[in-house]
Every structure is written in structure tokens, then in C-alpha cells.
Amino acid sequence: MTRPGLRVLVLLAVVLVACALLAPRFLEFGFGDGRLRGALVDVAHRGMPTLLLALGMTLVIGLGGIDLSVGSTMAIGGALAALVLAAGGAAWVAFALGLGGGLCVGLGNGLLVRAAGVPPLVATLITLTAGRGLAQALTGGQIVTFERPEYAALASGAFLGLPVTLWQGALATVALGALLRATRLGLYLEACGDNPRAARLCGLPVARMHGFAYALTGVLAAWAGQLAAADIRAADVHSTGLYLELDAILAVVLGGTALTGGRIHLLGSVLGVLILQALTTALLMRGAGTEALLVGKAVAVLVFALLTRRPA
Amino acid sequence: MKTAARAPWLLPALAFLLVWGAAGFVHEGVHSLPFLHNLVRDGAVLGVCALGATLVILGGGIDLAVGAMVGCAATLAAVLVEDAGWHPLAAAPVVVAAGAGFGALQAAAVAATRLPSFLVTLAGMFFLRGAALLVSRESVAIAHPFHQAAGTAVAWVAAAVALVSVVAAAHLPLLRDLYALGGHREAALLAGVRAFRAELCAFAASGACAALGGVLLTWKSAAGNPRAGLGLELEAIAAVVLGGTLLTGGRGGPLGTVFGVLVLTLVQVLLTFQSGLGPGWTRVVLGGLLLACVIPTLKRL
Numbered sequence: 001m002t003r004p005g006l007r008v009l010v011l012l013a014v015v016l017v018a019c020a021l022l023a024p025r026f027l028e029f030g031f032g033d034g035r036l037r038g039a040l041v042d043v044a045h046r047g048m049p050t051l052l053l054a055l056g057m058t059l060v061i062g063l064g065g066i067d068l069s070v071g072s073t074m075a076i077g078g079a080l081a082a083l084v085l086a087a088g089g090a091a092w093v094a095f096a097l098g099l100g101g102g103l104c105v106g107l108g109n110g111l112l113v114r115a116a117g118v119p120p121l122v123a124t125l126i127t128l129t130a131g132r133g134l135a136q137a138l139t140g141g142q143i144v145t146f147e148r149p150e151y152a153a154l155a156s157g158a159f160l161g162l163p164v165t166l167w168q169g170a171l172a173t174v175a176l177g178a179l180l181r182a183t184r185l186g187l188y189l190e191a192c193g194d195n196p197r198a199a200r201l202c203g204l205p206v207a208r209m210h211g212f213a214y215a216l217t218g219v220l221a222a223w224a225g226q227l228a229a230a231d232i233r234a235a236d237v238h239s240t241g242l243y244l245e246l247d248a249i250l251a252v253v254l255g256g257t258a259l260t261g262g263r264i265h266l267l268g269s270v271l272g273v274l275i276l277q278a279l280t281t282a283l284l285m286r287g288a289g290t291e292a293l294l295v296g297k298a299v300a301v302l303v304f305a306l307l308t309r310r311p312a
Numbered sequence: 313m314k315t316a317a318r319a320p321w322l323l324p325a326l327a328f329l330l331v332w333g334a335a336g337f338v339h340e341g342v343h344s345l346p347f348l349h350n351l352v353r354d355g356a357v358l359g360v361c362a363l364g365a366t367l368v369i370l371g372g373g374i375d376l377a378v379g380a381m382v383g384c385a386a387t388l389a390a391v392l393v394e395d396a397g398w399h400p401l402a403a404a405p406v407v408v409a410a411g412a413g414f415g416a417l418q419a420a421a422v423a424a425t426r427l428p429s430f431l432v433t434l435a436g437m438f439f440l441r442g443a444a445l446l447v448s449r450e451s452v453a454i455a456h457p458f459h460q461a462a463g464t465a466v467a468w469v470a471a472a473v474a475l476v477s478v479v480a481a482a483h484l485p486l487l488r489d490l491y492a493l494g495g496h497r498e499a500a501l502l503a504g505v506r507a508f509r510a511e512l513c514a515f516a517a518s519g520a521c522a523a524l525g526g527v528l529l530t531w532k533s534a535a536g537n538p539r540a541g542l543g544l545e546l547e548a549i550a551a552v553v554l555g556g557t558l559l560t561g562g563r564g565g566p567l568g569t570v571f572g573v574l575v576l577t578l579v580q581v582l583l584t585f586q587s588g589l590g591p592g593w594t595r596v597v598l599g600g601l602l603l604a605c606v607i608p609t610l611k612r613l
Contacts, residue, residue, distance in 0.1 A: 133595025294442030298435040305425040
């Protein structure tokens with residue numbers, strides 16, 4: 001276990017203890033609707049869309065980039081799927097088309113960053129603005145509702161006693177982790193993030209690495225958007241994923257992936273998401289409003305940053 | 313490209329004249345003083361915020377707390393006037409000073425944590441959004457008679473801020489420090505530029521400007537909404553980039569930002585004239601516009 005990994009584990013433990021103190025029923029478990037219930041399960045369940053975003057964000061940040069557009073990509077993915085469903089299309093077609101939309105946004109980001117040389121912050125700022133606009137234009141600014149239990153099961157179903165969202169998050173994490181560490185991909189990505197010039201001189205396909213990371217982030221974001229849409233059985237193009245890019249970035253930073261690029265800690269990001277979501281759930285259980293939640297998150301992140309700052 | 317390097321405000325100014333000139337042939341009354349006054353009034357909040365953001369961006373940083381600051385300042389100003397019974401003109405400087413203080417805190421946090429400014433101000437954005445909702449959960453309507461008259465003053469205040477920024481940019485030594493830091497940080501530090509002082513001032517100015525934006529918003533709408541200014545930080549950055557300021561810092565200036573804001577506001581106004589287009593397409597066009605302005609400023613790979 002690397003040092004940042006250990007740090008985020010300790011932090012998670014501290015946060016969980018704090019949550020248990022804040023909300024006495026935090027550690028209770030129950031069983032109902034064919035699955036395990038309880039605050040901790042809820043933490044994982046609610047955190048899954050953010051987790052999918054954070055997984056992609058880890059790769060992009062590991063490459064020294066940033067993707068601000070994931071929230072808008074979520075809205076596009078959800079909107080596309082909902083439109084297909086509302087028109088009577090099959091659930092799998094809706095899902096695939098939603099992911100395809102995310103892939104297009106991601107590839108667009110990759111092209112802007114690599115082919116046009118736009119700084120990632122600006123490139124994804126553009127797709128953030130235009131992306132949400134596109135989602136709104138797709139649905140005419142309306143909230144598209146659908147009554148399709150087979151699609152809604154994507155977010156509310158259960159499998160082997162656990163919410164199906166958990167399995168999806170685990171699947172995405174394990175698949176991506178295997179892709180990174182069982183193949184050369186992880187090493188290449190880190191090399192490109194650490195020193196792009198050196199990586200290119202070594203013959204690494206730097207441009208393709210960027211394309212891959214942004215495209216994958218787009219697909220994962222569209223997936224997260226579909227979880228959100230399936231959860232409320234509607235595509236809300238105005239608020240789906242709003243500000244969620246910030247949660248994802250914070251989770252990645254908490255997890256120990258350096259914003260300067262060159263290091264990828266996938267599991268750290270998973271733990272980072274759980275930390276943020278545990279705080280959120282505990283504060284909500286305590287009856288705190290969203291306002292206290294926002295202030296709490298901001299203070300927690302700054303305190304963490306002060307504690308773990310690198311020496312000058 | 314040579315002119316673009318010497319006077320980065322020239323391109324956005326030309327773009328504004330072009331769009332404004334062309335729009336006059338399609339829509340009646342665009343080439344009139346009342347239209348221009350309304351344009352400045354529409355763009356006032358964004359403009360004031362963008363001018364503050366320009367300083368931070370010139371120095372190589374970024375301030376993402378701008379939109380949340382607008383919402384928080386507007387709510388605070390409304391509560392001071394409505395619940396505490398202050399005169400709006402007394403509440404304004406207090407709110408602006410609070411904004412400057414919070415901006416300075418952010419600069420201190422950047423220096424203390426050695427995190428990139430976008431991350432620190434991201435936390436600042438969460439904090440201010442939460443703080444605004446803690447001040448008041450709902451939008452606060454202002455019944456004070458001053459606000460009935462203040463609507464017309466908004467454009468003049470924004471114009472005054474623009475004038476002061478442009479003049480200050482040409483004469484203040486602080487601005488030279490920011491240009492140096494944004495251009496090449498290591499070199500600036502070795503040349504003895506006091507980085508912390510310059511960044512403290514830039515972030516404080518950005519906070520004060522955003523708070524002033526919030527105050528102007530209450531003058532315009534006679535209400536303080538804690539959810540106001542959503543996404544305004546991105547629009548402000550877009551206006552700064554449209555105005556020819558490099559996002560990496562070191563080049564550009566307030567004059568370009570003024571034209572960037574005018575172009576952005578004009579395009580938004582013109583798009584609302586086309587009633588068939590929803591707010592969705594406005595955003596798409598905005599993105600395209602931003603892209604069109606960024607591409608020519610890029611260094612070749």
C-alpha cells in the first residue's frame with residue numbers, strides 16, 4: 001500500500017467514526033426489498049454516479065488534464081436514453097445510445113485537447129457550457145419522463161442482496177483497474193502525465209492516450225447520467241450532474257492522485273468518493289440542509305489539503 | 313498575429329463592432345443609444361465579475377467562486393437592507409468589503425496549501441453557496457424605495473468599474489507584477505516579484521468585484537436570491553478569454569474583457585430575439601464562440 005493510499009484509508013476511517021458519532025443510526029443494517037439496507041449501503045448506492053465520474057477523472061487528471069464537462073455529459077447521456085425510451089425504444093438501445101453520446105463528447109474533448117491544443121481547462125469548459133445546452137436543446141428544455149421498469153431497474157434493482165448500482169460501480173472499478181495494471185496502459189498513462197515530452201520521445205502514443213482517457217471519461221459520465229435518469233425515471237437536463245464534476249475532482253484529489261499528473265490511484269478515488277458521500281449522508285441523516293453540507297464539504301477539503309500539503 | 317500580440321483587445325473589439333453592425337440591419341433599434349445602455353445594463357453583473365476575474369487570470373490563477381460570491385453577496389445585501397433596516401448605499405460597501413476579505417482568504421489558502429487556485433476556489437464556491445443558503449433559504453424581496461430608482465444606475469456603476477480597471481491596468485505597478493507572474497512564474501520570482509502580495513490583491517479584487525456584482529444584481533432585480541449567479545464563474549471566464557486574455561496568464565487585460573463581455577451579452581440578447589431558439593442553443597452558440605476565440609490564440613504544438 002502506497003503512502004497516499006494509507007492516508008486516504010485512515011481518512012475514511014476517521015470520517016466513518018465521525019459520521020457514526022454525528023448520526024447514531026449510521027452503522028445500523030437491515031434487510032428489505034430483496035437487498036441489504038442501511039446508511040452504509042446507502043452511502044455506496046448514492047455515491048455510484050460520482051464514482052463513475054471519479055474513475056474517468058482519475059485517468060484524465062493522471063494525464064495532467066482535467067475534465068469539467070462530466071456533469072453536462074451526464075445530462076446528455078440521460079437525455080438521449082430518455083428520448084429513446086419515451087419513443088418506445090428498447091431499454092438496451094437507450095442505454096447504448098446514451099453511452100454513445102458520452103463517447104462523442106469525450107472524443108470531442110480529446111480532439112480539442114490533443115489535436116487543437118486547447119488547454120484542458122478551457123476545452124472542457126467549452127464542452128461543459130455547450131454540452132448542457134445541447135442536452136437542453138435535445139429535449140426542448142423539457143423534463144422527459146418514462147415509465148419503463150426494466151430500465152429503472154438500472155438504478156433501483158437488487159442483485160445477490162446488494163443494490164445493482166453497487167455491482168455496476170464494482171464492475172467498472174475492477175475492469176478499469178485490470179485494464180490499467182494488467183496491461184501497459186496504466187504505466188503509459190502515468191508516463192504521459194508525468195512528462196509528455198519524454199513520453200513522446202520514448203515513442204509512446206501520447207495523443208492516443210489522451211483520446212482514450214477523455215473518451216472513457218465521457219462514456220463513464222454518460223453511464224452515471226443514466227443511473228441518475230433511471231433513479232428518477234426521467235431526464236432532468238437542467239440539474240442532472242450540476243456541480244458533480246466538482247465532487248468527482250475532490251474525490252480524486254482526496255484519493256491521492258496528484259493534480260499535476262503522473263500518478264494514478266484508482267482505489268484512492270473510490271475511497272475519496274465514499275468519504276464525500278459518507279459525510280453527505282451523515283449530515284443529511286442529522287437533518288442538516290444542503291447549505292450546511294456545502295460548507296462542511298468545503299471546510300473538510302481545505303483542512304485535508306492543509307494537513308497533507310507537500311513540503312516547500 | 314503581431315497586432316494580436318500587442319493589442320489583444322483589438323480582435324474582440326472588431327468582433328463586437330461586426331456583430332453589432334450586422335445586427336442593426338436585421339433588428340430595428342439596435343443602432344441606438346437606449347439599446348447600448350440596456351446592453352451595458354444587461355451585461356453589468358457579468359462585466360464587473362469578469363473584470364475582477366481578469367486580474368486573477370492574468371496572474372496565472374483562476375477564481376471559480378465568482379458565481380457563488382454573486383449569490384452570497386446579493387443575499388447578504390438583501391438581508392441587510394430588508395431585515396436589518398440598512399440603507400442600500402450603506403450595505404453595498406460592507407458587502408463589497410466582505411467579498412474582498414473572502415477573496416484575500418482564498419489567496420492565503422492557496423499560498424498555505426500550495427494547491428492550484430482552481431481547487432481552493434472550488435472549495436470556496438461550495439462554501440459561499442452554502443453560506444448564502446445559511447443567510448437565507450429563500451429569495452429575499454427588497455421593498456426599499458432606493459431599489460426602484462437604482463435600476464438605471466447599474467449601467468453607470470459597471471461603466472465606472474470598467475474605466476477604473478482599464479486606467480489602473482495601464483498604471484498600477486501591481487498589474488505589472490501580475491503580468492510577470494502569469495507570463496513566467498519562476499522568472500518573475502527570481503526577478504524579485506512579490507508573488508504573494510500580487511496574488512492577494514488580485515484575489516481580493518476578484519472577490520470585491522464579484523460581491524459588487526451581487527449588489528448590482530439586487531439593484532437590478534430588487535431581490536437577493538441565494539441561488540443567483542449559478543454558472544456565472546464560467547461565463548466570466550468565457551468573457552475574459554473572448555477578450556483576448558490568455559487563460560494561462562501573462563497577456564491580455566481589462567480592456568479586452570470589456571469587449572468580451574459586450575460580445576457575449578450582445579450574442580445572448582440577439583439569441584433571445586430569435587424566439588425559436590431556447591436557452592439550450594444559446595449555450596451551444598456560446599461554446600462555439602468561445603472555441604472560435606481560443607483557437608487563434610493557441611501556441612502551435
